Amino acid sequence: MSVAVVTDSTAYLPSELLEKHHIEVVPLYVVLAGRSGREGADISPQDVARAMGTRGQQVSTSRPTTGDFLAAYRRCLDAGAERVVSIHLSAELSGTWDAARLAAAQVGEHLVTVIDSRSAAMGTGFAVLAAARTAQEGGDARAVATAARSAAANTRTLFVVDTLEHLRRGGRIGSAASLLGTALAVKPVLHVADGRVVPLEKVRTSARALSRLVQRAVETAAGRPVDLAVHHLAAPERAQRLATDLRAALPQAGEILVSELGAAIGAHVGPGAVGVVISPTAAPDDEAGTAD
Numbered sequence: 001m002s003v004a005v006v007t008d009s010t011a012y013l014p015s016e017l018l019e020k021h022h023i024e025v026v027p028l029y030v031v032l033a034g035r036s037g038r039e040g041a042d043i044s045p046q047d048v049a050r051a052m053g054t055r056g057q058q059v060s061t062s063r064p065t066t067g068d069f070l071a072a073y074r075r076c077l078d079a080g081a082e083r084v085v086s087i088h089l090s091a092e093l094s095g096t097w098d099a100a101r102l103a104a105a106q107v108g109e110h111l112v113t114v115i116d117s118r119s120a121a122m123g124t125g126f127a128v129l130a131a132a133r134t135a136q137e138g139g140d141a142r143a144v145a146t147a148a149r150s151a152a153a154n155t156r157t158l159f160v161v162d163t164l165e166h167l168r169r170g171g172r173i174g175s176a177a178s179l180l181g182t183a184l185a186v187k188p189v190l191h192v193a194d195g196r197v198v199p200l201e202k203v204r205t206s207a208r209a210l211s212r213l214v215q216r217a218v219e220t221a222a223g224r225p226v227d228l229a230v231h232h233l234a235a236p237e238r239a240q241r242l243a244t245d246l247r248a249a250l251p252q253a254g255e256i257l258v259s260e261l262g263a264a265i266g267a268h269v270g271p272g273a274v275g276v277v278i279s280p281t282a283a284p285d286d287e288a289g290t291a292d
Contacts, residue, residue, distance in 0.1 A: 002081065002082045002083065002135075002138075002140070003081060003082070003083045003084070003085060003135040003139065003140065003141050003144045004022070004024060004076035004077075004079070004081035004083070004084045004085070004135070005021070005022075005023050005024070005084075005085055005086075005087070005128060005131045005132045005135055005144065006023070006024040006025075006026065006069075006072050006073065006076065006084055006085070006086040006087070006100075007023060007024075007025055007026070007086070007087050007088060007124065007125075007128045008025065008026050008027070008028060008064060008088050008089055008096050008100075008124075009025055009026070009027040009028050009038075009039040009040050009262055009264060010028060010039075010088075010089045010094070010096070010120060010121060010124065010262065010264050010265055011025070011087075011089075011121070011122065011124045011125040011128050012121050012122060012125055012229075012231065012259055012261065012262055012265075013025075013122075013125045013128060013129070014257065014259065017129065021129065021132035021133065021136065022132070022136075023128060023132050024072050024075065024076055025040075026064045026068050026069055026072045026100075027039045027040055027041060027064065027068075028061055028062065028063060028064055028094070028096060028263075028264040029061065029062045029063075029064070030042075030043045030048065030059065030060075030061050030062075030263040030264055030267060031059070031060045031061070031062065032047065032048065032051045032058070032059045032060075032267075033051060036062070039061075039262050039263045039264045040262055040263070043263045044263065045233060045234070045260045045261060045262055045263060045266050046234075047263065048233070048263040048266045048267055049233055049234035049266065049271045052267070052270055052271055059263075059267040060267065061094075061263070061264045061267050061268070063094055063095040063096045063098075063099050064096060064099055064100075065099060066099050066102045066103045066106070067103075068099070068103075069086070069099055069100045069102075069103030069104075070103045070106060070107065073086070073103060073104070073107045073111075073112055074107070077107070077111065082111075082141075083111060083112070083113070083140075083141035083144075084104075084107075084111060084112045084113070085112075085113045085115065085131055085135070085141060085144045085145050085148060086100050086104065086112060086113065086114045086115065087115045087117055087124060087127050087128050087131060087148050087152075088100055088114070088115070088116060088117060088124065089117065089119075089120055089124055090116060090117060090118050090119055090120055090124075090192065090195035090196070091116045091118075091195065092118070092194075092195035092196045093120060093195065093196070093197070094264075097114065097116045100114045101114045113141055113145050115127070115145060115148050115149060115152075116195070117148070117152040118152060118153075118192075118194060118195035119152055119155060119157055119192050119195070120157060120192055120265060121157065121229070121231050121261065121265055121275070121277060122155075122157075122229035122231065122257065122259075122277040122279075123152070123155050123156075123157040123192055123277050124152070125229065125277075126151050126152075126155050126227060126229070126277065126279035127148040127149070127151040127152035127155065128148065129151075130147040130148055130150070130151035131144045131145070131147050131148035131151075133147070134147040151279060154279065154280050155277060155278065155279040155280075156191065156192075156220045156277070156278045156279075157191060157192040157275065157276075157277045157278075158189065158190070158191045158200065158213055158216050158217070158275060158276050158277075158278075159189075159190055159191070159213075159231070159269065159273060159274065159275025159276070160187055160188070160189055160190070160206070160209040160210070160213065160273065160274055160275070161188070161190070161269050161270055161272065161273045162187075162270060162271065162272035162273065186202040186203060186204060187202070187203050187204070187205065187206055187208070187209040188200075188201075188202055188203075189201045189202070189203060189209055189212050189213065189216070200216070206238075210238065210241065210242050210245070210274065211245075213242060213274070213275070213276050214242070214245045214246055214249050214276075215249075217246055217249070217250065217276050217278050218249050218250060220278045221250055221252070221253070221278060221280070223252070224252070224280050224281070225252050225253070225254065225280070225281040226250065226252070226253050226254070226278050226279060226280050226281055227253070227254045227255070227257075227278075227279045227280075227281055228243075228246055228250070228253050228254070228255075228256045228257070228276060228277065228278060228279075229256070229257040229258075229259065229276070229277040229279075230242050230243045230246070230256060230257070230258045230259075230274070230275070230276055230277075231259060231260070231261050231265075231273075231274070231275045231276075231277070232258075232260055232261065232273060232274045232275070233260060233261045233266040233269060233270065233271050233272070233273045234260075234271040234272065235271070235272050235273065235274050236260070238272075238274050239258055239260075239274055240258065242274055242276065243256050243258050246276065254281060261273065
């Protein structure tokens with residue numbers, strides 16, 4: 001491919017898709033129990049869930065270094081790519097995009113295009129997949145970047161957490177802070193809007209929260225074919241139940257990817273978090289138009 005696609009580890013794309021579409025991943029760092037490690041390689045979701053369930057243990061995250069991105073871009077260019085499109089976690093939630101931008105400036109912005117997905121998890125992942133597919137179809141850097149931006153803009157991310165405390169500690173909840181006073185009495189349904197985590201509604205029980213995720217997904221799909229991803233941290237049964245309910249409610253959906261959140265996002269949402277990402281499936285004519 002003349003265009004290489006790079007992302008960070010918070011896209012949480014299954015390894016088989018990374019390999020199939022030749023996507024380069026730059027990991028974030030997670031710090032727990034006094035040690036720092038790369039998300040996915042050194043520190044797993046299970047490590048994070050275990051640490052967060054232990055009194056007195058703090059979990060924090062940090063962005064990749066500019067050097068990490070420089071190395072990734074140079075690997076892609078040395079392997080024969082003429083251009084690189086690099087797609088990342090919302091700049092409102094992490095400094096990852098900024099580190100990528102600084103590296104792109106050193107390599108040459110005529111060679112590397114850096115995109116802020118304004119989303120997280122598979123909200124970023126679906127944009128990465130759209131970019132990679134366009135690259136594999138022979139699209140140039142402009143077409144690849146356009147495909148990523150379009151997918152990101154049309155993808156919606158909804159989730160429920162057991163407590164807002166982890167988001168509050170990490171400074172990731174923005175206006176959702178208004179829910180803190182009632183967090184123990186309700187289950188807040190949140191979403192990612194314009195790159196930030198904001199409240200959508202409040203419900204009384206976990207069962208009702210999962211039901212609202214399904215209803216909101218149906219409203220977002222609006223009868224169109226969609227791709228879906230279900231994320232969780234230390235809540236596999238709830239995630240599987242949500243996937244089953246989504247399949248029943250959205251028979252037009254394609255494959256539903258179910259995956260556990262990695263350490264970097266998991267550290268902020270906490271154990272028990274469950275979410276759904278809805279991405280409209282591009283029609284063949286749309287795909288052709290994107291590649292122009």
